[in-house]
Amino acid sequence: AQSVTQLDSQVPVFEEAPVELRCNYSSSVSVYLFWYVQYPNQGLQLLLKYLSGSTLVKGINGFEAEFNKSQTSFHLRKPSVHISDTAEYFCAVSGSGGSNYKLTFGKGTLLTVNP
Amino acid sequence: DSGVTQTPKHLITATGQRVTLRCSPRSGDLSVYWYQQSLDQGLQFLIQYYNGEERAKGNILERFSAQQFPDLHSELNLSSLELGDSALYFCASSVADRVSEQYFGPGTRLTVT
Numbered sequence: 001a002q003s004v005t006q007l008d009s010q011v012p013v014f015e016e017a018p019v020e021l022r023c024n025y026s027s028s029v030s031v032y033l034f035w036y037v038q039y040p041n042q043g044l045q046l047l048l049k050y051l052s053g054s055t056l057v058k059g060i061n062g063f064e065a066e067f068n069k070s071q072t073s074f075h076l077r078k079p080s081v082h083i084s085d086t087a088e089y090f091c092a093v094s095g096s097g098g099s100n101y102k103l104t105f106g107k108g109t110l111l112t113v114n115p
Numbered sequence: 116d117s118g119v120t121q122t123p124k125h126l127i128t129a130t131g132q133r134v135t136l137r138c139s140p141r142s143g144d145l146s147v148y149w150y151q152q153s154l155d156q157g158l159q160f161l162i163q164y165y166n167g168e169e170r171a172k173g174n175i176l177e178r179f180s181a182q183q184f185p186d187l188h189s190e191l192n193l194s195s196l197e198l199g200d201s202a203l204y205f206c207a208s209s210v211a212d213r214v215s216e217q218y219f220g221p222g223t224r225l226t227v228t
Binding site: 090 | 130173205217221225
């Protein structure tokens with residue numbers, strides 16, 4: 001079984017500032033990791049994913065995340081945020097083997113970008 | 116637009132009633148997943164179907180059931196509804212059963228009064 005902890009429920013930042021949204025996971029097996037974004041009254045959109053290979057993954061809208069196996073973390077970063085990045089961000093994990101590929105989500109981090 | 120469609124967008128019903136939520140996966144995707152998003156529980160996996168067969172079960176109540184039809188659309192049936200069933204229900208799809216990259220629909224917001 002897997003679990004995900006998103007350490008901050010809310011992160012307020014000013015426009016053009018850098019941001020990091022933290023995610024730690026727990027798993028007894030190898031994992032795949034994901035970040036999804038949910039804009040108000042919308043579904044979840046895949047931002048980026050780590051399946052294998054390079055630990056630094058780049059996603060849409062200028063976001064990137066780094067997989068750190070020793071620290072079991074997958075933090076999301078953006079060097080300069082825009083007002084339009086205001087949304088809820090979810091970190092998710094799934095096993096990379098076996099027969100169950102369901103996603104286990106964290107509680108979410110609400111990113112609010114202020115002018 | 117992810118290509119996953121869900122109907123209806125909103126549903127308001129009374130306790131004790133039964134509702135059906137519908138999902139059409141992206142073209143070519145064989146696997147459908149259902150998730151429930153509520154304020155207290157967050158996003159929780161309910162059930163997965165692959166090419167018409169149940170593949171995995173999560174925290175799905177016995178009052179809830181799902182199926183996937185030959186045209187690959189899926190329905191989630193919720194019965195004997197309780198106030199606590201009020202939530203956003205998302206459907207997601209992926210190309211196969213052993214692929215974690217899932218694409219989400221816009222969701223159905225269920226309100227039980």
